[in-house]
Amino acid sequence: MPGTTERDLIVGVIQLANLLTRRLAPIFEKSKITPQQWAVLSVLGESEGALSLAGLARKLLVSKQNMTGMVARLEQLGLAEREADPADLRSSKVQLSRRGRALVDKLRPSYDEWVRTLGKDVSQRDMQSLTRTVDRLISELEA
Amino acid sequence: MPGTTERDLIVGVIQLANLLTRRLAPIFEKSKITPQQWAVLSVLGESEGALSLAGLARKLLVSKQNMTGMVARLEQLGLAEREADPADLRSSKVQLSRRGRALVDKLRPSYDEWVRTLGKDVSQRDMQSLTRTVDRLISELEA
DNA sequence: CATGTGAGGTCAATATATTGACTATTCGGG
DNA sequence: CCCGAATAGTCAATATATTGACCTCACATG
Numbered sequence: 001m002p003g004t005t006e007r008d009l010i011v012g013v014i015q016l017a018n019l020l021t022r023r024l025a026p027i028f029e030k031s032k033i034t035p036q037q038w039a040v041l042s043v044l045g046e047s048e049g050a051l052s053l054a055g056l057a058r059k060l061l062v063s064k065q066n067m068t069g070m071v072a073r074l075e076q077l078g079l080a081e082r083e084a085d086p087a088d089l090r091s092s093k094v095q096l097s098r099r100g101r102a103l104v105d106k107l108r109p110s111y112d113e114w115v116r117t118l119g120k121d122v123s124q125r126d127m128q129s130l131t132r133t134v135d136r137l138i139s140e141l142e143a
Numbered sequence: 144m145p146g147t148t149e150r151d152l153i154v155g156v157i158q159l160a161n162l163l164t165r166r167l168a169p170i171f172e173k174s175k176i177t178p179q180q181w182a183v184l185s186v187l188g189e190s191e192g193a194l195s196l197a198g199l200a201r202k203l204l205v206s207k208q209n210m211t212g213m214v215a216r217l218e219q220l221g222l223a224e225r226e227a228d229p230a231d232l233r234s235s236k237v238q239l240s241r242r243g244r245a246l247v248d249k250l251r252p253s254y255d256e257w258v259r260t261l262g263k264d265v266s267q268r269d270m271q272s273l274t275r276t277v278d279r280l281i282s283e284l285e286a
Numbered sequence: 287c288a289t290g291t292g293a294g295g296t297c298a299a300t301a302t303a304t305t306g307a308c309t310a311t312t313c314g315g316g
Numbered sequence: 317c318c319c320g321a322a323t324a325g326t327c328a329a330t331a332t333a334t335t336g337a338c339c340t341c342a343c344a345t346g
Contacts, residue, residue: 007274007278007281008182008185008258009258009261009270009273009274009277010163010167010178010258010261011182011203012274012277012278012281013156013159013160013163013277014160014163014164014179014182015203015204015281016156016160016277016280016281016284017156017157017159017160017161018160018204018205018332018333018334019204019280019281019284019285020153020156020157020284021157021302021333021334022333022334023284024153025334025335034301034302034334035153036157036301036302036303037301039151039154039157042151052324052325053324053325054323054324054325060154060158061158061161061162062161062302062303062304063303063304063305064323064324064325064326065303065304065305065306065325065326065327066302066303066304067325068325068326068327069301069302069303070301070302073301085324088311088312088323088324089310089311089312089324090309090310090311090312090323090324090325091311091323091324091325092324092325115151115152115153118152118153118280118283119280120283121279121282121283122276122279122280122283126272126275126276126279127152127276129269129272129273129276130152130272130273130276130277130280131150131152131155132269133265133269133270133272133273134152134155134156134159134273135150135155136264136265136269137159137162137261137262137265137273138150138155138158138159138162139264140261140263140264140265141159141162141163141166142162161302161303161304164303164304164332165303165304168304168305177304177331177332179331179332179333180331195294195295196294196295197293197294197295205332205333205334206333206334206335207293207294207295207296208295208296208297208333208334208335208336209332209333209334210295211295211296211297212331212332212333213331213332216331228294231293231294231341231342232294232340232341232342233293233294233295233340233341233342234293234294234295234341235294235295
């Protein structure tokens with residue numbers, strides 16, 4: 001088959017992740033946040049009460065060191081707040097600031113709409129299959 | 144459904160990409176290269192003749208600025224070589240060095256084996272569906 | 287053949303992400 | 317009760333990735 005550039009699944013997933021980030025960025029650009037920052041804010045918005053930094057890192061499957069920086073930047077932007085955890089002197093609790101909450105509420109509809117539009121060239125069945133398989137592979141690789 | 148933490152497809156794909164990179168790293172660690180460097184070397188290994196930096200960037204769907212750095216590091220490692228393109232004074236051609244070629248040949252089997260083992264908890268049908276849908280979404284987002 | 291557009295490449299700034307190394311605190315078992 | 321192991325967090329180094337700004341060269345159109 002001449003001309004068929006076999007795209008490796010691994011390379012494909014990494015490229016797709018980069019492309020998603022790139023295409024998503026304009027939605028958040030006016031609010032001066034990045035898609036990854038959105039992911040953190042979104043988790044914070046859905047969590048009852050505050051989360052520890054390590055808890056956030058586990059939920060988003062990134063290293064705690066990475067989360068240290070992410071939260072520091074969100075704090076810098078005035079979107080998240082940290083306070084000491086009285087029950088554990090090592091730990092701190094992170095939560096949305098009032099501005100952070102307002103931003104999440106404001107951006108949520110645009111984000112959801114973008115995600116809905118995403119698979120427009122792909123059948124709903126294939127999109128559901130994709131989500132399921134991605135979750136399975138994540139579980140496999142986490143173990 | 145209490146306890147069901149809906150994982151967003153976008154977030155899932157990004158997490159999967161990060162996990163794949165993390166789990167793949169040990170294969171390349173002894174050779175002092177990263178999974179992304181492997182991707183570049185692999186493309187160079189399969190291409191007839193040399194590729195321009197911009198051509199490499201297009202093939203791997205990253206910015207030319209990123210590719211500048213990637214190739215510089217591969218050159219630093221003695222795995223790739225650049226030479227001026229006589230047909231275009233702006234451009235240069237990148238190709239594997241002898242050491243680079245040897246490294247690709249050496250690592251190829253381990254990489255292929257790792258990829259084959261990847262979907263062991265997932266049916267072959269779902270893996271093929273995944274590959275197809277990832278490619279479709281990439282096309283959609285590239286447009 | 288001159289000029290403007292666009293393509294190839296680099297550099298700088300910044301965000302994301304990893305690991306390694308370290309401190310401080312918690313917690314379980316002897 | 318105390319001590320070693322595990323957990324929470326930080327800092328530093330490095331790779332990946334983006335955009336913006338800029339230079340050089342190619343090429344088409346007038």
